[in-house]
Amino acid sequence: MTSLETHFDETIEHDRRIEPRDWMPDAYRKTMIRQIAQHAHSEIIGMQPEGTWITRAPSLRRKAILLAKVQDEAGHGMYLYSAAETLGADRADLTDKLIHGRQKYSSIFNYPALSYADVGVIGWLVDGAAICNQVPLCRSSYGPYARAMIRICKEESFHQRQGYELLMTMMRGTQAQRAMVQEATNRFWWPSLMMFGPPDDQSPNTEQSMAWGIKRHTNDELRQRFVDMSVPQAEKLGVTLPDAELRWNDERGRHDFGAVDWDEFMSVVKGNGPCNAQRVAHRKSAQDEGAWVREAAAAHAAKSRFAPRMVAGSGLSGTNPGANKRGRTA
Amino acid sequence: MTDFSAEGGHGAVPMNGVPTAPDPEVVRSDWPLFEVFLRGKRGLNHVHVGSLHAADPQMALYHARDLYTRRNEGVSIWVVAARDITASSPDEKDPFFAPSGDKVYRHPTFYEIPDDVPHM
Numbered sequence: 442m443t444s445l446e447t448h449f450d451e452t453i454e455h456d457r458r459i460e461p462r463d464w465m466p467d468a469y470r471k472t473m474i475r476q477i478a479q480h481a482h483s484e485i486i487g488m489q490p491e492g493t494w495i496t497r498a499p500s501l502r503r504k505a506i507l508l509a510k511v512q513d514e515a516g517h518g519m520y521l522y523s524a525a526e527t528l529g530a531d532r533a534d535l536t537d538k539l540i541h542g543r544q545k546y547s548s549i550f551n552y553p554a555l556s557y558a559d560v561g562v563i564g565w566l567v568d569g570a571a572i573c574n575q576v577p578l579c580r581s582s583y584g585p586y587a588r589a590m591i592r593i594c595k596e597e598s599f600h601q602r603q604g605y606e607l608l609m610t611m612m613r614g615t616q617a618q619r620a621m622v623q624e625a626t627n628r629f630w631w632p633s634l635m636m637f638g639p640p641d642d643q644s645p646n647t648e649q650s651m652a653w654g655i656k657r658h659t660n661d662e663l664r665q666r667f668v669d670m671s672v673p674q675a676e677k678l679g680v681t682l683p684d685a686e687l688r689w690n691d692e693r694g695r696h697d698f699g700a701v702d703w704d705e706f707m708s709v710v711k712g713n714g715p716c717n718a719q720r721v722a723h724r725k726s727a728q729d730e731g732a733w734v735r736e737a738a739a740a741h742a743a744k745s746r747f748a749p750r751m752v753a754g755s756g757l758s759g760t761n762p763g764a765n766k767r768g769r770t771a
Numbered sequence: 772m773t774d775f776s777a778e779g780g781h782g783a784v785p786m787n788g789v790p791t792a793p794d795p796e797v798v799r800s801d802w803p804l805f806e807v808f809l810r811g812k813r814g815l816n817h818v819h820v821g822s823l824h825a826a827d828p829q830m831a832l833y834h835a836r837d838l839y840t841r842r843n844e845g846v847s848i849w850v851v852a853a854r855d856i857t858a859s860s861p862d863e864k865d866p867f868f869a870p871s872g873d874k875v876y877r878h879p880t881f882y883e884i885p886d887d888v889p890h891m
Contacts, residue, residue, distance in 0.1 A: 471791045476786070523821040524821075530791065550782075578780060
């Protein structure tokens, strides 16, 4: 074992953070890029299901909240791409891999948001499940990822609370509104449980990820935690969770719950979910339609202040030709 | 067999068979990278918060405002082109930092002063 490797292992062992310019095993670097990049993609694609409701929000208050929430998702994606780039990944390349289906995003976003109650349920259950995943990640051994997660977790709490408040409001409304909340809960409950990934005995990489300090709890532990958190929230809200086997187990001190349909999960991952094609096509069209803007801005920058070192004798003092020209015409 | 990590953050994502190496052709067309530093409030230093891409420094400032100060997190922003930063290795065992390692006498606790000496 080389001294670099020993130092890496000791850093992990002492629960210290690995920082960008540290030596790290190639497999650690690749695993972190996969994890962070695909987390970023999930945030970016995650804008779409709820984003469709912005123009149809029931009030200005709800519209402002939803707009802020969707903007946060974009922000989370950006924090994460920033972290991925510290590992040698490149943002434009990651987007390219996303729109060509070579990297994935969380399957939960392949389900549509069919009513405004879905906006609430996504906040409550989907973001709630994300929080379960993300809080332990604030202690990820990779420094930039851990720091991005701290920022994200603070904002994610707003997402969950606005969702739950929206649902409480609907539950105080008409019978039809209460039915919408129940129906949205029925549709999102099982996909939310799938967010934690297949059972532990089918997750061969878990052990290595735990040893590296980039996974702090197993899939099943996190899923159980989420179920235990959600049950009293559902009761308080007045909705039932669509699982006949869901009940408190006194012996275990936890809830028992029914089996997740992993065939559905695999099918959605493989591209057969309700919205897979639409999600990627939408992201691709945004990228394609923005191409001329990116090119124009780059061309403008090349002609003006940001290219000073290519022009001898100019700098940030405003003596370069581009800056002078702008000054005269202003 | 494909392994799914729950800790893909916002839900399980596949960890096997996912490429990570950048395509140089795509990388070349990207806007340059800027590092972002934020002063949280008056009286504090600017602190590094992350990075972003922009065509020029002015655009980087606007993007930094939108990205890193959505909740009044800052009163001042610096952006620096990442290519202009010269960095030491963060490895704490780096010989670069060795010169300060053995100079304990630079710290006030090195000196023993009797307890009954006031105001020291």
